[in-house]
Amino acid sequence: xxxxxxxxxxxxxxxxxxxxxxxxxxxxxxxxxxxxxxxxxxxxxxxxxxxxxxxxxxxxxxxxxxxxxxxxxxxxxxxxxxxxxxxxxxxxxxxxxxxxxxxxxxxxxxxxxxxxxxxxx
Numbered sequence: 001x002x003x004x005x006x007x008x009x010x011x012x013x014x015x016x017x018x019x020x021x022x023x024x025x026x027x028x029x030x031x032x033x034x035x036x037x038x039x040x041x042x043x044x045x046x047x048x049x050x051x052x053x054x055x056x057x058x059x060x061x062x063x064x065x066x067x068x069x070x071x072x073x074x075x076x077x078x079x080x081x082x083x084x085x086x087x088x089x090x091x092x093x094x095x096x097x098x099x100x101x102x103x104x105x106x107x108x109x110x111x112x113x114x115x116x117x118x119x120x121x
Contacts, residue, residue: 021070030068048115
């Protein structure tokens with residue numbers, strides 16, 4: 001008799017193994033697991049949505065392959081989902097609703113300064 005029970009089964013109801021992602025993924029693997037193409041991932045890096053050292057790494061140097069941290073990608077996706085859910089629809093009495101964001105964003109000055117210094121380096 002086992003003294004502990006696994007938190008989650010490693011097989012689904014059809015006895016197929018559950019696909020647990022690796023902690024680090026290549027760009028190709030990330031594109032397979034998300035709705036993003038490789039080109040979209042590259043654009044997200046250029047725009048600064050995916051941050052080096054947080055969302056991705058280059059363990060073999062500047063010209064090496066990118067390695068993406070799955071947990072950080074999931075956290076970013078979930079954070080963006082919460083932000084979009086914080087938008088509400090307000091009726092202005094004219095029969096047409098408009099979207100407004102109900103929460104104000106606070107600028108993290110230290111993070112912004114560090115990001116700016118990283119971009120200027």
